[in-house]
Amino acid sequence: MARIMITDDAAFMRMMLKTLLSEGGHEVVAEASNGQEAIDFYDIHSPDVVTMDITMPVMEGIAAVRAIKEKHPDAKIVMCSAMGQKEMVMEAIQAGAKGFIVKPFEKDKVLSEIAQLV
Template identity: 65%
Template sequence: MGKRILIVDDAAFMRMMIKDILTKNGYEVVGEAQDGQEAVDKYNDLKPDLVTMDITMPEMDGITALKQIRQVNPDAKIIMCSAMGQQAMVIDAIQAGAKDFIVKPFQADRVIEAIQKALN
């Protein structure tokens, strides 16, 4: 059964790339959000199995959104996405409860590996 995933990134192109990787591998993309506040709202509405969350976004960054989602659901499975050179933010995200992180530009096999690991 395909797992339900919410994709969060302020760049439409990045959302499209990750959606393409996920759908080709049998995952169902149940929603997309372009900032942290929209991510929190959609998480509560859609109850996805997993979220891919960009770190740097307008309105609310990914780490703040991660913390808010985990207040609602401590078992939420969230994988952070970051560009190169954001190691300090990645450490913050892992400490805040992120399951893993993937680096942009996305490598399809790394995305799938991180998602399978987080879901198991």
């Protein structure tokens, strides 16, 4: 079981991911709606894994990955992206993300990606 923080600007996506992760035996310890919240909440909650959307207001996901990894080099972050964002996913991996999950979420793929990190 991992302690996970979900970061997505869409409440519906956070709810879907929270349900999938909870059903998979994981604990969702925080939900952030933008990259800045993710940075702030990481310091408070120290999650085992962070799921990070790419496109968000205030601060987008790749900038948030860089900021979190700068302060917490061992942070495990998985990007969540829609189809067709391959270049952005590659940029996120270069920034320090450990993998990615494609939207719409498929339970087995989400849980498999998390399992590889914990």
